[in-house]
Amino acid sequence: MDHNKIQVGVIGCGSIGREHIERLTNVVPETEVVAVYDYVSEPAETAAQQYGATVYESGEALIRSDEVDAVLIASTDDTHAAYVMEALKQNKYVFCEKPLALSAEECEKMIEIEASQGHRLVQMGFNRRYDSGYVEMKEAIQNNEIGEPLMIHSAHRNISQSPGFKTDYAITRVAIHEIDISRWLLDEEYDEVQVLKVKQSKQTSGDWLNPQLVTFKTLSGQRVDVEVQTDGAYAYDIRCQVVGENGTLDLPDPASVVKRNNQSVSNELATTWAGRFGKSYDDEFLCWAKGILNDQLMGASTWDGYAACVTSDALIKSRDSGKPEKVTMIEQPDIYK
Structure with missing residues (x-):
């Protein structure tokens, strides 16, 4: 330049x-x-x-x-x-x-x-790889502070969606963040994935499936579950807990003032991704x-983008088949190692 x-x-x-x-x-x-x-x-x-x-x-x-x-x-x-x-x-x-x-x-x-x-x-x-909460979780795992990670419980909750939202977008646009960040936290590729249908929310403004429960199994047998609520939630709220052999890691809410008034204790939650992940x-x-x-x-x-794409395809296939589906990837070139 x-x-x-x-x-x-x-x-x-x-x-x-x-x-x-x-x-x-x-x-x-x-x-x-x-x-x-x-x-x-x-x-x-x-x-x-x-x-x-x-x-x-x-x-x-x-x-x-x-x-x-x-x-x-x-x-x-x-x-x-x-x-x-x-x-x-x-x-x-x-x-x-x-x-x-x-x-x-x-x-x-x-x-x-x-x-x-x-x-x-x-x-x-x-962008979640740059969020201070997830970065701290990754460092704690690398420093062996909770022993070997065994599973992750997470949730992705949204207040609303723009017109034209579809069931597949719950995977390709919403849960794609959990697909990537869970791989990143565990430093593992996925072996198989599944979408489980759950009782549907009356708060959904369209005809797509909401919520959906998404699960991943890594090559070493770790399990990840993600509650994907795309519409009608109480706030834009992202939850993540890593369960290890010797402890757990909980994703903190972003720093906010705790208010005490009207005989209650409260703190603000975000309404959009911009407020949470800016x-x-x-x-x-x-x-x-x-x-x-x-x-x-x-x-x-590019490899991470590819992994998310292959995993998304397998999840959508699983939602249609009703059973777990394998995540099959090509051999990883050296430039991504």
């Missing part, structure tokens, strides 16, 4: 894209957003005016531009794979929001290209910028 800052092009200027543009502009000192694209022109033009960026006529043109050093993909799920492939072909760093792709085959093609190039170019948007996104992008400058990405990789 022959300029002072990493010049970033952003594909997708919806709510999450705009949040990330704001971060790259005002939180990460090493980056500057110079290019934007959205298939709906209005949000791209608004973002361009606000942040002094150039609007491109397509995502591919943005990726190929000499003006752009690195690419952030925050567009619709079905477009991620093609944009990541184009960035890999152009040998450019790319940050991709989850999911990496809609099929395991697409992920395998990316892995093949990246492995042949011999260095990582892709970082996945699994700082983790900041730290994630600071890490991405540092990784680009050092030519060594440290965040979630």
Whole structure:
């Protein structure tokens, strides 16, 4: 790079894209957003005016531009794979929001290209790896503070969903965070997974299954269960408990004041993911910028995106079959080890 800052092009200027543009502009000192694209022109033009960026006529043109050093993909799920492939072909760093792709085959093609190039170019948007609570849990496990982890009990509860939500999204957009963070905490791949149907909530505003109970078994036999409540919950609330041989780890609620009034004790819970995980996104992008400058990405990789995709496919298959399904993955290339 022959300029002072990493010049970033952003594909997708919806709510999450705009949040990330704001971060790259005002939180990460090493980056500057110079290019934007959205298939709906209005949000791209608004973002361009606000942040002094150039609007491109397509995502591919943005990726190929000499003006752009690195690419952030925050567009619709079905477009991620093609944009990541184009960035890999152009040998450019790319940050991709989850999911990496809609099929395991697409992920395998990316892995093949990246492995042949011999260095990582892709970082996945699994922000929980940067949340202080999960980081502390990981360190406690690595320091053997609770002995060998045996199981994880977790929950992902949402107040509402935007129109058009579908049953599969409970896995591919919601539980995908637990798929990744549980792998990361345990440092294990999954062997088999299952979706269990439970009594349905009358609070669900659409016709999708809610809640769903998702379970994973790792290769060494550890068990993970995730209650996925996508609609009608009391708050946006993320729970996680790791049970070890010699103790347990409980994910803390984010720091908040405990209030005593009206003969009760209370503290506030978040209503959206932004209220709960905002700082983790900041730290994630600071890490991405540092990784680009050092030519060594440290965040979630193409392999992690692939693992989440294969696991999601197996879970959806299990929901349809009513029985556990195997998670079958290709051999891991050395660049991800």
